[in-house]
Amino acid sequence: MTTLPDIPIEVDGSHGEGGGQILRSSLALSMLTGRPFAIRNIRAGRQKPGLLRQHLAAVKAAGEISHAGLSGAELCSAELGFQPGPVDGGSYHFAVGTAGSTMLILQTILLPLCLAREPSEVVLEGGTHNPFAPPFDFLHRAFLPVIARMGAKVRMKLEKPGFYPAGGGRVVVHVEPCPALRPIDLLERGELKSRAAVAMVSNIPLQVAERELKLGRRRLDLGEQELQAINATEADGPGNVFMVVLEFSNLTELFTGFGELGTKAERLARKTCDQAERYLKSDAPVGDYLADQLLLPMAVAGGGSFRCTALSSHFQTNVGVIEQFLPIKITTGREDRLAWLVTINAGA
Amino acid sequence: MVIDRLELIHDSRNSDLAETVSTDVLQVSPESEVSRTVIDWKNPWDFEEVYGKLLDFCQAYPFNTDEEQYLAHLTTGTHVAQICLFLLTESRHLPGMLVQTGPSRRKNSALGTCHIIDLNLSRYDSIAARYHVRAEQGLDFLKAGIKTRNRKFNSMIEQIERVAINSKSPILIMGPTGSGKTQLAKRIYALKRSRNQVKGELVSVNCGTLRGDAAMAALFGHTKGAFTGADVERTGLLKTADKGIVFLDEISELGLDEQAMLLHALEEKRFRPMGADREVESDFQVIAGTNQDLHECVRRGNFRADLFARINLWTYQLPGLAERREDIEPNLDYECRRFEEMHGRKVRFNKEARKLYLDFATGPEAKWSGNFRDLSSSVTRMATMAGPKRINEAIVDGELERLRSQWMHQHPGDDLLADLLTPDQLAGLDLFDQLGLRETIRICRQHETLSEAGRRLFQVSRLRKTSTNDANRLKKYLERFGLNWSWIRETRMTSD
Numbered sequence: 001m002t003t004l005p006d007i008p009i010e011v012d013g014s015h016g017e018g019g020g021q022i023l024r025s026s027l028a029l030s031m032l033t034g035r036p037f038a039i040r041n042i043r044a045g046r047q048k049p050g051l052l053r054q055h056l057a058a059v060k061a062a063g064e065i066s067h068a069g070l071s072g073a074e075l076c077s078a079e080l081g082f083q084p085g086p087v088d089g090g091s092y093h094f095a096v097g098t099a100g101s102t103m104l105i106l107q108t109i110l111l112p113l114c115l116a117r118e119p120s121e122v123v124l125e126g127g128t129h130n131p132f133a134p135p136f137d138f139l140h141r142a143f144l145p146v147i148a149r150m151g152a153k154v155r156m157k158l159e160k161p162g163f164y165p166a167g168g169g170r171v172v173v174h175v176e177p178c179p180a181l182r183p184i185d186l187l188e189r190g191e192l193k194s195r196a197a198v199a200m201v202s203n204i205p206l207q208v209a210e211r212e213l214k215l216g217r218r219r220l221d222l223g224e225q226e227l228q229a230i231n232a233t234e235a236d237g238p239g240n241v242f243m244v245v246l247e248f249s250n251l252t253e254l255f256t257g258f259g260e261l262g263t264k265a266e267r268l269a270r271k272t273c274d275q276a277e278r279y280l281k282s283d284a285p286v287g288d289y290l291a292d293q294l295l296l297p298m299a300v301a302g303g304g305s306f307r308c309t310a311l312s313s314h315f316q317t318n319v320g321v322i323e324q325f326l327p328i329k330i331t332t333g334r335e336d337r338l339a340w341l342v343t344i345n346a347g348a
Numbered sequence: 349m350v351i352d353r354l355e356l357i358h359d360s361r362n363s364d365l366a367e368t369v370s371t372d373v374l375q376v377s378p379e380s381e382v383s384r385t386v387i388d389w390k391n392p393w394d395f396e397e398v399y400g401k402l403l404d405f406c407q408a409y410p411f412n413t414d415e416e417q418y419l420a421h422l423t424t425g426t427h428v429a430q431i432c433l434f435l436l437t438e439s440r441h442l443p444g445m446l447v448q449t450g451p452s453r454r455k456n457s458a459l460g461t462c463h464i465i466d467l468n469l470s471r472y473d474s475i476a477a478r479y480h481v482r483a484e485q486g487l488d489f490l491k492a493g494i495k496t497r498n499r500k501f502n503s504m505i506e507q508i509e510r511v512a513i514n515s516k517s518p519i520l521i522m523g524p525t526g527s528g529k530t531q532l533a534k535r536i537y538a539l540k541r542s543r544n545q546v547k548g549e550l551v552s553v554n555c556g557t558l559r560g561d562a563a564m565a566a567l568f569g570h571t572k573g574a575f576t577g578a579d580v581e582r583t584g585l586l587k588t589a590d591k592g593i594v595f596l597d598e599i600s601e602l603g604l605d606e607q608a609m610l611l612h613a614l615e616e617k618r619f620r621p622m623g624a625d626r627e628v629e630s631d632f633q634v635i636a637g638t639n640q641d642l643h644e645c646v647r648r649g650n651f652r653a654d655l656f657a658r659i660n661l662w663t664y665q666l667p668g669l670a671e672r673r674e675d676i677e678p679n680l681d682y683e684c685r686r687f688e689e690m691h692g693r694k695v696r697f698n699k700e701a702r703k704l705y706l707d708f709a710t711g712p713e714a715k716w717s718g719n720f721r722d723l724s725s726s727v728t729r730m731a732t733m734a735g736p737k738r739i740n741e742a743i744v745d746g747e748l749e750r751l752r753s754q755w756m757h758q759h760p761g762d763d764l765l766a767d768l769l770t771p772d773q774l775a776g777l778d779l780f781d782q783l784g785l786r787e788t789i790r791i792c793r794q795h796e797t798l799s800e801a802g803r804r805l806f807q808v809s810r811l812r813k814t815s816t817n818d819a820n821r822l823k824k825y826l827e828r829f830g831l832n833w834s835w836i837r838e839t840r841m842t843s844d
Contacts, residue, residue, distance in 0.1 A: 053350055053379070075350055095378030097350075125378065165459070168375045236375060 008081065009037040009324055014044035020055050021314050022321055024108045025296065027062040027082065029325035031112040032300055036069075036083040037325075043078075050076035054100030058108045061094045065109055065116075089118030089177065096126035101133035102162070102171055107293070111300060113175045114152045120175040128162045128169035129200075129241050131258040134289060136161070136171060137198075137243055142254045142290055147297050150181040150304075163202055164258075166237020183303035183344075186294070189285040190249030195220065198228045198243045199269075201259075202235035208259070212242045212269040219273040220244065242269050244276040253279060253287045282338030284309045291315055291342070299326050302346040309338050349462060352416075353381045357405065359388045392426045399432040406441040418444025419464065438467050486513065489539045492531065494682045498672040504664055511662045512536045513543060518614070518634040518659040522642075523666030526719030529637035532666065533595040536635060540593070548592025548632070551585045556601040559796070563606050564622050568613070574623025584621055586613055589632040599659070600640040600651055601793075610634075611655045634659060650794050669716040669723060676709045679720065683727040695731045696738045705730075705744045708751075715755035717766070726751060764789055768831055777829075785829055788822075789836055798822060798833045 011026050023042060030037050043049045051059070051074070059073050059080065065088060071081035094105050102124035113120045129135040134143070136158050144154055153176035162169020197216035199209035209229040217227055232239070240259025245252060257272035259265065279287050286294060286308035292315050298304040299322045311332060319330045329345045354373060358366040363386070370382040387401050411418065420437045422430050436442045446465040453461065469475050486509045487502075496502055511519065519536065521529045530552065537550040558566055561575045569584025586594060596602070602610065613619035614634060618627040636659050645651035669676065684695040697705065708714055709723075716722055726747055733743045756771060764786050765774055777785070788805065795801040802818025803810065810818050826832060 056350075097377040097379060166375065 006036070008083070009035055011037050011039040011321065011324065012041055013039050013078075014041035015317060015320055020052075020058075020104070021292075022317050023051075023055055023080070024058055024104060025318050025321045026325075027058060027108050028111055028296060029321065030082055031062060031066045031068075031084045031087050031109075032115065033325050034084060034086070035325060036081070038079070038081045040079050042080060048076075050078045051080065053097055054104065057094065057096040057100055058105050061092075061105050062108055062112075064094075065090075065092065065112060087112040087116045089113055089116040089120040089175065091121050091123075093123045094125070096124075097167070100126050100167075101130035102126045102128055102169065103130070103136060103139055104133050106139065106156075106171070106173060107134070110154065110173075110175070111147075111152075111297060114147075114154065114178055115180070115300075116175075117177055119177060120173075122173040122175070124171045124173065126162055126167045126169060127164050128158060128160075128171055129239060129256075129258065130164045131260070134293070135241060135243075135256050136169075137241075137245075138254050138256060138289065141245060141252050143293050146184075146186065146251055146290070146294060147181070149184055150297055150301055151178045152181065152297070153178055161200065161202060161232045161235045161239065163235060163237055163239025163241075166235075166239075168236035181297055181301035183298065183301045185304060186251065186285055186306040187341075188250060188307075189283065190251075192246065192248055194226075194245075194247040195222060196226050196228060196245045196247075197222055198230065198245065200230040200232055200239075200241050200243075202232040202237070202239040204238050204240060204259075206231050208240055208265045209242075211265040212240075215266050215269040216242070216244065216273055219270065220276065240265075240268075242272050244272055246276065246279070248285065251285055251290075253285075253290065255279070255287070278338070279309060282309045284335075284339040288312050292318060295319065295322060295330070295342075295344075298344045299328055299330070301344075302328065303344050305341065305343040307335070308340050308342060311340055311342075351377065351380045351419075353383060355409075356382055356384045357387055358384065359392075360386050361388075393428050395428050395432070398426070398428050399435065402429070402432045402436055403441060406436050411443055413443050418442065419447040420444055421449065422446050423449045483509065486539055489542065490532065490535045492535060492682065494675070495678045496672070497674040497678065498667070501667060501672055501675065504666075508532070508536065508662075508664060509539070512539050513545065515662065516633050517661050518636060520642075520659050520661075520663040521635065521637045521666060522663065523637075523639065524668045524717075524719060525639050526721035527666040527668050528720050529639075529666060530595070530597060531720075533593070533597075533635045533637065537593045537595075546592050546633070548590050549588060550593050550595065551589040551632075552595040552597065553585055554597045554601075555606075556598040558602070558606070560603075561622070563603055564609070567606060568609055568619050568621050569624075569628070570622035571624050574621075578623070582621075586610075586619065586632060587621075587628055587630045590630040591632070593633045593635055595635045595637065597637040598639070599636040600638045600642060600645045603796075604650075604652065607652045607655045611652065611658060614658055669719040670714070673710040676723070677706055679723060680706070680709070680727065683724050684731070686724075687727060687731050691731075693731075693736065695727070695734075697744075698738045698740055701739050701741045701744045704741055705739075705748070708748050714751065717755055722751070722754075768836065769829065773830065781829075788825065789831075792822075792826075792833070792836050 011022065013022055015022060020043065023039060026037050026039055042051055042055075053075065056073065056075060059070065059082070062068065062082070063070050063073070067085035067088070069083035072079045094102070096102055096105060106122070106124060109122070113122070127133075140156055140158070144156065147154070155174045157172050159170040159172060160168070197213055197220065199212040201209045206229065209231070213227045213229060216222060242257045242259070244255045255272050255275040257268040259268050284307040286306045288308070288310045291306070291308035291310075292312055294306060295315065295318045298306070322328065323330065327347055331343045331345070333341045335341055356366055356369065366384055370384065373380055373382050385405065387405065389401070390397060392398060420433045420442050422433055425433070433442070434446065437444060437446055446467065447462055448465060449460055449462045451460050469479070487505055490505050490509055490512070496505070508519070521532055523529050533552065534550065537546065540546045553566070564570070565574070565578065565582055565584070567585050569582050569587055570578050572578060572581045609619060613630065617631045618629045620627045642651055642656050642660070646653050646656050669679070687695050729750070730739045730743050730747050733746070734740070753771060765782060768789065774782070791805055792801045795804060799819040802822040805822060806818045823833065826836070
């Protein structure tokens with residue numbers, strides 16, 4: 001299939017789960033390929049359709065790093081036109097309001113900046129640990145090591161956590177240019193190197209963290225040295241996350257639960273442990289969320305494969321968008337109840 | 349919703365709080381810019397102070413409605429401040445919409461709620477529809493439920509409806525006799541009454557029936573013994589109409605003294621009854637009716653220019669029935685209903701009879717010189733003839749014959765001579781004589797006595813004569829047509 005580069009790729013925003021993921025993937029792919037796109041029915045499946053402010057923030061950030069021509073870039077707009085120029089590395093500062101996650105902005109611009117010719121320093125302000133978005137620790141500990149193996153040179157530092165709804169967090173990301181990403185295969189976990197349960201609280205009693213760790217310790221049979229309580233006193237608003245980190249020789253996986261008013265600490269910790277136990281029942285290295293994240297870099301690398309525990313609806317949406325922009329074929333096959341093989345092949 | 353700029357108004361005592369709020373706003377909404385204005389209130393519950401200072405703020409603010417949209421946040425501040433912001437927004441001193449914010453309805457959600465309120469009521473379909481229904485009801489009221497079709501008439505009624513509801517100023521209704529002036533005045537009163545805009549009564553008076561002392565006494569009242577025959581005290585119609593409406597029909601017939609008193613009463617809302625030492629107060633609205641050209645009356649000196657100027661504000665010319673032929677059918681139905689209400693008996697035409705009548709009534713042959721009065725009498729006659737049965741073609745035929753002969757000798761818009769002369773007499777008169785006689789009668793009716801009328805009519809020749817008996821000359825002129833003074837005067841009094 002060939003498409004003339006100048007004719008915008010038509011993306012239907014109502015496909016798949018119809019959320020913001022399809023928009024973010026389109027923005028990234030458009031900057032990576034230099035091909036313009038027009039998206040219609042943005043978030044058609046949602047209660048409040050159209051661009052919300054955190055989507056607009058992602059569009060504006062993408063527009064800034066790629067000098068893109070924009071149309072329809074306003075709140076509640078159901079259509080957007082995006083015509084990217086070359087991506088420039090450099091110093092950037094992006095802030096996002098209340099409900100917005102800085103990590104979703106980073107997810108949109110990270111790969112284009114990796115493949116730019118100049119290094120970048122990106123300061124992100126807003127939420128760093130938001131529900132319905134990958135938290136800082138996930139990108140830092142699970143995602144970055146994998147794309148580092150593919151050649152990406154990224155360092156990121158959490159200067160101040162920002163929880164929903166107060167926000168006010170700050171993350172600094174350094175990107176060194178790399179000419180291209182290498183295909184890799186991620187089929188085995190390798191040997192288990194470490195386990196940890198981390199409970200972070202901000203402006204709420206430290207006991208909440210202790211209760212979460214107590215439950216995590218019992219459920220996952222952890223030792224005292226594998227528990228870590230963090231009191232993030234520097235953060236602006238109240239917040240709480242509970243994470244289980246499993247480090248293997250080939251990758252690290254991380255599972256997160258977000259505390260909120262009215263949810264008991266034990267319930268939050270139990271649900272997070274449920275995720276970790278489910279992962280441990282399988283031998284596939286890539287968890288549900290990481291699978292969503294890895295599709296894009298592997299597609300950009302032009303090949304690769306991985307084994308994962310499940311295919312989410314985000315995953316399916318991403319496959320559809322990626323195949324529109326890039327001449328690749330993504331095949332999936334189920335191996336057993338908790339293992340899928342995903343293969344990315346160039347020149348479909 | 350993204351707010352580009354937040355104008356935070358606070359007093360200097362709360363600067364620290366304002367600083368915290370600004371910082372919080374910028375953290376939660378990095379897209380926004382916060383601009384602070386200090387207004388120190390002596391008393392934030394004092395309406396005058398708060399309104400004045402907020403008005404100053406609005407007037408000094410560089411609003412740029414082409415580039416920016418504004419929202420007035422009503423959720424914070426004293427209730428007085430909220431009321432003032434509302435008023436300033438409603439009066440467009442603050443050219444935007446209102447916004448009301450609040451916490452989320454769901455217990456655990458940090459995301460609040462916000463409601464934007466546009467005060468432009470026409471934007472709201474259901475409200476606009478209700479206003480429309482109410483306006484329609486008002487129009488219906490004025491038209492007594494008659495579905496009139498004449499465009500000019502309908503648009504005039506629409507205007508009258510607005511004026512009637514919004515204004516207490518005098519209304520002047522001009523129109524030929526029988527065109528419905530009295531009816532319209534009654535309905536304007538009923539409309540205002542239904543909207544609670546008048547508390548008092550509707551007092552209708554035909555100025556043509558008021559003469560001399562009696563006129564003054566009737567309008568303004570008198571004390572006991574104020575003049576010969578004033579045996580008891582009388583309140584006066586204008587006092588009776590306090591907080592209500594007085595309908596002065598044939599206002600051109602009012603004497604000059606009464607006109608002066610009326611003007612005073614209108615302007616001062618007070619007047620002095622005859623023989624009284626003190627003025628009484630009365631706040632009434634005037635509706636005036638006339639079939640005369642008041643400009644002409646002013647020119648001739650029979651009507652005070654200042655009074656005319658005072659009542660000539662909302663002036664409406666009611667067209668005659670002949671000019672509203674498309675309204676004859678709905679009015680025919682209305683007259684039938686009215687007859688039914690009065691006599692408790694249905695009035696029906698058979699199909700052919702109705703068509704026959706309407707064809708004639710809307711055709712060029714029908715003069716309708718007595719306007720609605722003619723139509724009403726016509727329906728009464730036919731309904732009476734038909735008795736309990738339907739009105740048939742024979743009855744209509746007879747009625748058309750009667751109408752034809754009634755209008756045969758009349759000139760369009762002229763019933764002055766027809767009132768006084770028989771059709772046969774009129775038929776025997778040259779147009780030359782008709783014109784002279786008509787004007788002479790008109791002048792006669794504007795004067796109290798035969799002598800006064802004579803002086804006016806022979807105003808040049810009387811100066812040259814040695815002995816002047818203008819009254820006699822006039823009397824003889826009238827006798828040539830079989831008319832006399834008292835008859836001319838009497839016919840006038842009953843003519844409307």
